[in-house]
Each structure stands twice: as C-alpha cells, then as structure tokens.
Amino acid sequence: MTDKDLTTHCGIYCGDCPRYKARFSDMCADLLQEFETSHFSELAKIIATKNDKFEKYDDMLSLLKTINALKCEAPCRLGGGRGPSCEVIVCNKNRGIEGCWDCNDFEKCGKLDFLKPFCADAPIKNLRAVKKYGMENWAEHREKQYPWM
Template identity: 35%
Template sequence: MKSKNDTAYCGIYCPDCIHYKNKYSVYAKSLKDHLEAIAFDKYAKNKSPFGAQFKNFEEFESVLTALAETKCNHTCRTGNGCSGVPCKIMECCISKNYEGCWDCSEVDECDKFYFLEPRCGEMPKNNIKKIKKDGIDKGMEKRDNFYVWQK
C-alpha cells in the first residue's frame, strides 16, 4: 500500500512537496561549495565598478544555504515527520493510535493545521475528507493540489 507510506498523518501526499527528493538542494550545495572555494564573498564585498550587482550577496548566500539544506528524502511516516521533525498532528495521531487524521471525528474543528495553511490552504483537510469517503488509495488519487498557488 504505497499511498499509506507516502501520505502523512495530516493528509498531505509527501511526493507532491517541492522539498521531497528535490534536485535544487544538490545544485545549491554545489554552487555554495564552489563560491566558498573561490572566496566569492570577498569579491562581492570589494567596492569596485565591477560587481556592484553583488552588494546583496550575503542575503543570497543565506537563501542558498537554506536551499542546500532543505532536501527531504523520506516521507513523514518513514522519516519520523516532515524533514525528520514530528509535528503536533503526527504526535496527536500516534498518541491516539490513529493511522491518520481520517480516523478522527474532530478534524474540522482541529487547530493543529494552522502552520500548513499559508502554503497548503485547505488541501490537507480536503484530502482527509476524500480518504474518509473513499479510502487512502482512492482518496489520494483524487487529492487536491499541494500548494495554494497551484489552483
């Protein structure tokens, strides 16, 4: 049952996440390592008519580091939470011995989904409703788009 292992307790289908087994982390790490090897930060700080566009390099470097460190190689279920960090939803399901939030009768009123809403909107709860109705495999076939901007 692949859908169960790929579906988080909250109803998110992990392989749809941009961080799951992404390529950008590998490229970002390679670029970060190369820029460090050639001391590009010193070049960017140097006041010169050449390279004025690099004045925000420190900010870029911070974003590049975040990109390099964001890769997620395991699903929520197989990796002990999203990117290896259990959330309140996962902890709640495990403490109640639930397979997922679809085993709960209080999902609509649950306030543990707030941290997902900025990027995922109602997708997790919509997916849970589909799983409740059709089972995990069929529910995940009908799942919502992962991110709110994918409508």
Template identity: 30%
Template sequence: MNSNLTSFCGLCCSDCIPSDSELFSLIDSLDKKLQDIQFEQYAELKSETNEHFNDYSTFLVVLDQIRKLKCNRPCQLEGGKPNCTIRVCAGEKGFSGCWECENRKDCTLLDRLRTIHPHIDEHLDLINRVGPSDWFDMRKEHYRWQVVDRRDNPSD
C-alpha cells in the same frame, strides 16, 4: 501509490518542496561550484561596481536555510519534523493520520497548514473515503500559489 507518501496531516510528501531531491542536489552542486571558483572573492570585487553583490553573504545564508528544509524520507517513515505536533497528536490517538479523526475540520493544529495548502481539508476527506494509497490521482494543487483562479481562465 505508496501509502507512506501520505503524511499524517494529509499532504502528499512527493508534492512538498522539502522532498524535492533534485532541488537539493542542485543546491549542493551550486554551493560546491561557488566554493571551488572562490566566488566570494569575486562577489567582493564585483561589489565595487555593482552594489547587489554586497548581499552575497545573505545569499549564502538563504541558500543554507533552503538546504535545511530538506526532508530525507516521508513522515510516515520517521522523516519530516521529529517534533511535529500533528504527528504526535495522531500517534497519541492511535491514528494513521488526521483523516481518521472526526474532529479534523475544527482542529487548530491544521490551521497553519490550511493557509498554505488550500485543499488540505478536501484531501483529508478524500483519504478518509478512499484510503491513503488511493487518493493520489484525485488530489488537487498542493500550495496556495499553484491554485488556478478560474475567474482568470473562464474557459476552464
């Protein structure tokens, strides 16, 4: 796989929700359709008999916030957050990514990611061992909610 999909922090860009182009295409299509059919007026009318439609404006705000998550290209190609502290740190040290840093296990810059991505340290070790192009087929779940609890499936 393309090493540019290995982010500075050791995540696989193609696993991240912000890089899911299908999701953002659907959001754009939904938003256009809702505008075309003037759903805001319909929601106002429906709110007279269904109180949940009073939250339609909140739905639109959330939809817009989801849209703002979109990442157009991998961070190795100037995508992602421009002020990412991990990217800045790696750049200042002359590293291609955190996997090259001997202090990565104690790095507080990775702490927030560790709460969301339970295998990030294992992935960094793996990338350090096999390289940013060859670790993809060996990676584990990306987000913590994707991790299967083996106690629930003892046959695994």
C-alpha cells in the same frame, strides 16, 4: 515508494511537495559547492567595489544555505517533514490513530491551521479522500496541494 508511504498524517501528499522532491535544494547545494571550489567569494569582494549588489554576497550564500536546508530526506511517515515532534504526529500517536482522517474532529482541528498559508483547504479535502478511499487509493483523488502549482 507507495502512496501509503507518501501520505502524511495531516493530509499532504509528500510526492507533490517541493521540499520532498527538492530539486531546488540540490541545485543550491551544487551552487554553494561551486562557489566554494572556485573561491568565488574573493572575486565577489573585488566586484563589490564596483557593483554594490555584490555587497549582499554573504546574504545570498546564507539564503542558499537556508533553502538547501528545506529539503526533506524522507516522507513524513518515514521520519521526514516536520519530524517526530510535529504536533499532528504526536496527536495521532497519542490517540492511537494512523492519521487525522481517523479522527472525528479533523474538520475543525486547530492543529492543521499551520498548513493553511501554504495549502489552503487541500489537507482537509485530502483527509476526506483518505477517509473515503483508504490510504492505498486516495492519491488519485487528491487536491492540488499548493494553490500556486
């Protein structure tokens, strides 16, 4: 996979994204499979009569399934991420541009606001880097995508 493949339209680098790496997702899938194979739900029902935390067993399974579903099977540029209905991808296609860095309005574009809770201003800084260094060379200059990483 090249840096170009891992560069999203909006300034995220898929190689840094936990949804793309998705080790947690694979672990959830393995745990769900183990619960199923071992028929743990039957044991959980019995344990729940003595330990009320097990009354939330089904909620835990639901959460594991939800986490598992977060996994991106491919980088955004190759059909993963938010997919072809993503507002940013649609906008880029309508404008005939490769990514937001080719648009003069990306610095103040509201279509990127959905990223702020997760990435703060990293996508904007990354878009500046793509514009400056090009898609093949920007990644070494990228911002830390998630503030907590």
